[in-house]
Amino acid sequence: MTMKFSLKSLSLSQACADKSDALLILMPSQATSAKASKASWPLAQTVQGAQASGDFEDKAGKVLTLYGAAGVASRVAVIMSAGKGSAKDVRDATSAGMAALKGRSVKKLTICLGDESQSQHLPIVMQAIADATYVYTATKGTGTKDKSGRVLAQVTVGVADSAKAKKAFVHGQALVAGMDFAKEWANRPANYATPTMLGDAAKSLAKAHPAVLCEVLGPKEVAKLGMGSFMSVARGSNEPLRFIVLKYMGGAKSAAPTVLIGKGVTFDTGGISLKGGAGMDEMKFDMCGAASVLGTFRALAELKPKLNVIGLIPATENMPSGHATKPGDVVTAMDGQTIEVLNTDAEGRLILNDALVYAKRFKPAAVVDIATLTGACGIALGAVRAGLFSTNDALAAELHNAGERALDLCWRLPLDDEYAEGLKSNFADVANVSDRQGGAVTAAKFLERFAKDYPWAHLDIAGVAWKGGREKGSTARPVGLLLEWLLSK
Helix, strand or coil: CCCEEEEEECCHHHHHHCCCCEEEEEECCHHHHHHHHHCCCCCHHHHHHHHHHCCCCCCCCCEEEEECCCCCCCCEEEEEECCCCCHHHHHHHHHHHHHHCCCCCCCEEEEEECCHHHHHHHHHHHHHHHHHHCCCCCCCCCCCHHHHCCCCCEEEEEECCHHHHHHHHHHHHHHHHHHHHHHHHHHCCHHHCCHHHHHHHHHHHHHHCCCEEEEEECHHHHHHHCCHHHHHHHCCCCCCCEEEEEEEECCCCCCCCEEEEECEEEEECCCCCCCCCCCHHHHHHHHHHHHHHHHHHHHHHHHCCCCEEEEEEEEEEECCCCCCCCCCEEEECCCCCEEEECCCCCCHHHHHHHHHHHHHHHCCCEEEEEECCCHHHHHHHCCCCEEEEECCHHHHHHHHHHHHHHCCCEEECCCCHHHHHHHCCCCCCEECCCCCCCHHHHHHHHHHCCCCCCCEEEEECCCCCEECHHHCEECCCCHHHHHHHHHHC
């Protein structure tokens, strides 16, 4: 079921009178909420009493759940403390409120922001609601009750002044649409998200949104371009590779575009350097970089900003077979550099490098590649921050700051030349791996060789792109970071 957001000017009293299945009220800090508690609205005394007795702490994520409260049209109301009102506090509060509603059949929801200053965080509020209610359905059959998808269909967002909050609200709508699209494709099993299917998804996106143009290249076109590195990864698979080119040209024709490159390994067995069996199913997520580019373009199509953005997605499987590239093979990249493939499980960099060379033709203002590139980055930074590498200090600062604002965090890691020493080869211009030390950095150093002609950054999202365990699934990161960064430009 599709979820629809609407924006209204609502006071606390008006929010209580709004007819929904559930009402969420995001309270401001205690100093401000004390004033609100004294105001004439149905739950004022209840909130004030709960605060006074210590049952409702002034701490982000604390909630007060009420059933059948007098003066409230909704059957359940959840009051949420927003702590100090920071973006993180507001997100945590919204997530806690949605958790309090879990298991209830809520088709229509009203959420009211009790402080005008919270309106700037509308995209984060809307994202938290979407994350809490997302349900994957693409491959669900008749044996599951989740086949219908989201239960929540309508969300009314109440703010003090809807006109002032309109821009943030529209951003939030686009962000939710983009992240849902990214999750949809990242979560699909590999047999439902082949390179051909990923190309078809990009074509469908362009067909539905005329602001986006799409071209999908197949094996013959890629061979003609001389993408020998990319083709070497695809050799072992029966599924033909695809090179997807997306264009959103909303800016002036003379304006240099920004290029986003998403790693699209739709399934990674490791090739001849075969991975262990445990957890290999999660290698369907090795195209989360590609999914994030698709999601970002979905959001751009919604917002139609005055920007020029190119999206490049090299898509392939990495499989072992009699045709597969072998450890020790030497392949030739699009720019003529030769590469000794010491480990076929270091394949992401072997498809990104040809895309980085291809990006040069657009004379870009900046190029950012996004990839689930190394387990080493996940070990270094965990699931909190993506790894950020860049040859340009200004670009690195822009991406870092955009991540802070969007709560889609990254952290800059070094690119000292000494890290490239281990990539030297006796048989080619460069090897595709070094030893295990500093694996995330040496992978970035490999990519840097192919990105000398423009400001470049690399986001290693291996630790943040998906969750495992009972919550297994895509996070859609870093769509939030990328969208925030692009709009800031």
